[in-house]
Amino acid sequence: MKVKSKIWSALGSFMDHSMINKPSGADRAILTDIETAIERCIDLHDTVFDERYVHEILFLVSNAPGSITFLSRRISTHLDSTREPVRALKTLLLIHRLLRGGDRYFEQDLRNLWSSQDLKVDPSWLMDYNDEAYALVHGYSSYLEERMAWAFGQSGNLEPVRPPFMELTFRSYNDEMVELLCFRLSKCQTLLDRVMDCFLVNSSSDGPVARSVFGLVLRESFRVYEGYAEGLEYLMRSPFNKASKPFRSLVHEILKKSCLQTPQIQDFYQKCKKTNVGKALDYPFVKIVTPSHITSVENMFTSKDQSQILEEDERTTEEIPIRESKNSFNLFPGKLEATISTVWVEFDEENLEATSL
Template identity: 45%
Template structure:
């Protein structure tokens, strides 16, 4: 019996060893695709950021969608993607290399679904994805070229200066663009600011303005959106490429995206400005009124600059866009709708009661008597007989003497 039990335990031990070996084999085969997936993502990043192909072409679109497909198959792959792009930016030695990496960030932000966009922006907020690092890429100097002529050096300096300037402007634009999302209608809208925190417990209030009305909260959200539109348009206007920068395919592609996005942002600003000018809720609050006047003051300086910017883009055919928005020039003569407070409404009522002799309406009332006979029921006839005298008297009173 002891020998038989020993054989059983030996058999069970061998089965457990075999099961453990099988489990380890399955784990290793399951881990292998993950490593292969990350390698595929890194290879796709390299294809999008190297100088082999022209940025903005159909092949680049294919590589971008390839990255999105690979990331969608692994939940944690987006973190790896963000860190690899950041590493490429930090390792960039030329403005062109850094610009292609930034362009990849911009295109992923536009091509991904809202879940990818939310995670991508979250990694930017946590600094796993950084778009403010390519300034080191402008340290290259063409003066190091041996035997170069004066004209060649001058042209190279101009090209590098223009590329660095565009790179810095594009970096600033992406920093602002990360604070925007694409809504369900395909338009850009800024993300709302986080609610203020209580200094005592540090927890955000679910209702930042518990005593404010819905109209005041909507007006505050509108003013925030207008201010964000002006900030994004400010950095977009600074991105007009010169002749040296426009020779780069990556710069042309990046600027074309910025230009198209600025159209949508300006349309949103123009519609929001019309709503603000008609809103009485803005005028009833001092803080909202100050913010609204700040938007108007900035618009007076920004709209002529934006119109000139679009004119130069259209004249140089940058981005090959034919339909440009019509910019409305804001002048200091535009004012907000005057607020109506409770005191003003009460005062207007008192004035109306004191001036009973004056007509309270701008136009005279007219009475029209119809000659068409209408058949009434018995109850209607009875009610009509009871009120005939009063109605007749009132009609006579309204007739001119």
């Protein structure tokens, strides 16, 4: 299977350079069909392309392992060659739709090709075009640059993908949990900033393609914000008081950023509700983080530090120190809630027979 995938990848690269218009066999015909579907999606008309072309591309790629390399390079070539804002928007929208429509293996492969620069979402020519007609292209390109580092998790929610080089070692489990939570919250903050930068609500870009981009990005932002709000609430209620000071500073930075950002998000959503696209959407309730929240968390840290000092002083007066077992350590203070999974697990008859034995 790996050999076949490499052959397809090499064939895609070969066609990408010079051979796409030459007659060929069945293998080359699939790549030609992919190219045709791409061109149908990214014409010059300000109309949203039919979703069936996206499904056609996904179907063709699924039946030709390795052709995703050809797909990525052809899309990048089209994006680099056009100077029309509508066509650039449609090309970026195609990338976004493919990213959402494919399975997790397709999503992972597309993200890897973006990392290797085979797939580009930021055309080099865009820096020379700064007038209003290209404002949405600039914003959408920046959004997709950040969005490529996200993936749909098993729960169906968008989650940031942790780069392999970010695997760290920690002094304690609390430090690890704080860093993990702050990483997720920081990525949420960045993506939400990209959403707000993506749209100038009073922009003149109100054509069908622009409205489609607006609706898609806005709906994604709702899911991201909901996860962001849940993470902030958990961070403020359980700020991991046993974490070391460097990781506590991460908590402080996240909360400080949220004080500035949450009012901006609320104002942004209020403006979006007045637009033709945004008025029919189901917006999340935005919870405003205030400086008093930061003070409350810092006071909690301080009180825990003082109580820890008192506990250490009391231990020095005891003849036999009593230490709590590591197995009894509770990561989540307060009430625990059980969640019933709705994921069905299917067992083969052979596995059931083996289990009964």
